[in-house]
Amino acid sequence: MSHVSPVKDLSPGSDPGPGRTRPDACPGALRAHQAADGGLARVRAPGGALSARQMRALAAAAAELGDGHLELTSRGNIQLRGLAPGAEPLLAARLAEAGLLPSTTHERVRNILASPLSGRDGQGAWDVRPLVTDLDQELRARPELAELSGRFLFTVDDGRGDVAGLDGDVGVLALDLGRAAVLLSGEDTGLRVSVEEAVDTMLAAASAFLAERAARGSRAWRIAELIAELEDGPARILTRLADRLGRAPEPGPALVVRPRQHGPVGSIRQRDGRVAMAVLVPLGRLSAQQADILADAALDGGDELRVTPWRGVVVPDLPGDGTGHWSSTMDSHGLVVDPASPWVGVSACAGRPGCGKAMADVRADATWVTRRADEGPGTGLPVHWVGCGRRCGRPRGRVVEVVATGAGYEVTRDGHVLARTGDIEETAAAVDAARRDQ
Numbered sequence: 001m002s003h004v005s006p007v008k009d010l011s012p013g014s015d016p017g018p019g020r021t022r023p024d025a026c027p028g029a030l031r032a033h034q035a036a037d038g039g040l041a042r043v044r045a046p047g048g049a050l051s052a053r054q055m056r057a058l059a060a061a062a063a064e065l066g067d068g069h070l071e072l073t074s075r076g077n078i079q080l081r082g083l084a085p086g087a088e089p090l091l092a093a094r095l096a097e098a099g100l101l102p103s104t105t106h107e108r109v110r111n112i113l114a115s116p117l118s119g120r121d122g123q124g125a126w127d128v129r130p131l132v133t134d135l136d137q138e139l140r141a142r143p144e145l146a147e148l149s150g151r152f153l154f155t156v157d158d159g160r161g162d163v164a165g166l167d168g169d170v171g172v173l174a175l176d177l178g179r180a181a182v183l184l185s186g187e188d189t190g191l192r193v194s195v196e197e198a199v200d201t202m203l204a205a206a207s208a209f210l211a212e213r214a215a216r217g218s219r220a221w222r223i224a225e226l227i228a229e230l231e232d233g234p235a236r237i238l239t240r241l242a243d244r245l246g247r248a249p250e251p252g253p254a255l256v257v258r259p260r261q262h263g264p265v266g267s268i269r270q271r272d273g274r275v276a277m278a279v280l281v282p283l284g285r286l287s288a289q290q291a292d293i294l295a296d297a298a299l300d301g302g303d304e305l306r307v308t309p310w311r312g313v314v315v316p317d318l319p320g321d322g323t324g325h326w327s328s329t330m331d332s333h334g335l336v337v338d339p340a341s342p343w344v345g346v347s348a349c350a351g352r353p354g355c356g357k358a359m360a361d362v363r364a365d366a367t368w369v370t371r372r373a374d375e376g377p378g379t380g381l382p383v384h385w386v387g388c389g390r391r392c393g394r395p396r397g398r399v400v401e402v403v404a405t406g407a408g409y410e411v412t413r414d415g416h417v418l419a420r421t422g423d424i425e426e427t428a429a430a431v432d433a434a435r436r437d438q
């Protein structure tokens with residue numbers, strides 16, 4: 001089974017996990033979370049897919065209603081911050097006009113991660129993009145699934161193993177011969193389904209979770225929380241699902257699903273001779289101007305953008321001879337196109353001024369430290385900066401953590417404190433050493 005160790009999601013708007021006593025307060029497009037710097041709205045983009053017009057609409061909304069930036073989340077969604085009180089209806093009208101709010105009842109549950117390069121670069125068993133569209137449509141068509149929490153996550157992996165290990169609740173992992181493995185909470189269940197059965201199976205699994213939750217009187221938001229509450233939680237969901245499908249798990253070794261810590265960066269040759277450009281957005285913070293440049297690039301390709309769970313954006317279908325222009329344009333506007341950039345593998349929580357609990361402006365400090373680094377992560381572990389011990393947004397897998405203490409930073413790895421200092425130069429040196437010395 002998976003070697004992925006469970007990591008609790010402690011981002012703002014959540015509580016610490018099992019034994020939930022209150023309803024899900026996860027932000028959406030219609031209900032903003034009140035952060036220290038104003039309202040925070042989260043817009044779901046299933047599979048991370050946006051058109052150029054939609055990216056421009058988001059950029060304009062951020063500039064006119066928010067703080068001028070879009071935040072890319074680890075689920076390929078987009079956040080706007082700094083919204084004034086009462087801005088939600090204005091934002092909703094703009095999103096609806098851009099086709100980004102196809103449902104008001106299900107808008108927070110459209111959390112679908114998919115392999116961003118599926119169908120383009122020749123990797124993977126089969127193209128999962130049509131599946132994402134169908135899953136989103138069918139999810140919205142089932143009233144009972146509006147009861148899922150805003151944190152419940154579907155993963156649709158085309159077989160390359162890039163999103164299957166990213167903390168999903170229900171997922172499919174494409175296999176050869178048009179089949180797929182069914183995953184619950186990132187673990188291979190042994191159930192195998194055809195492409196045609198995949199969407200119904202994922203929705204049936206989500207329904208089975210809701211049924212088991214109701215039967216137990218639980219308020220768990222996620223399957224991992226049911227596992228923590230009830231030792232046999234996943235087995236019961238699997239039994240309900242297998243009964244519904246009328247088949248049993250297949251014998252044989254379970255597939256091992258590991259977290260993918262870095263996404264694609266740079267130019268990727270597609271099977272059709274065109275090029276996909278994978279751009280990393282430093283700390284996931286995209287200015288309105290940068291968003292407009294990505295929209296311009298999309299119009300030079302197939303009018304499609306894919307926000308990735310690694311705080312990046314893929315622009316597919318660019319003409320093979322135009323990538324030099326786009327590469328230099330993006331680089332000159334602060335978007336990363338070099339896979340050896342020191343920004344690869346660097347992430348941070350909101351910190352000050354966005355979060356009232358933060359003890360430092362972690363983004364500013366992470367930026368200062370990263371800019372002085374001269375080598376990319378090919379040489380080291382990912383690093384995650386946080387403004388307090390809640391450690392929001394910590395990536396899966398082994399990570400160097402830099403935790404603000406109020407008197408500086410603590411650098412930790414594998415649960416051990418490696419350095420504690422109030423000097424930013426010393427913090428930088430400790431981070432560098434911790435990333436390299438594994």
Ligand code: SF4
Binds near residue numbers: 350388391
């Ligand atoms: S400072 Fe960062 S880690 Fe702490 S609660 Fe705020 S967002 Fe989370």
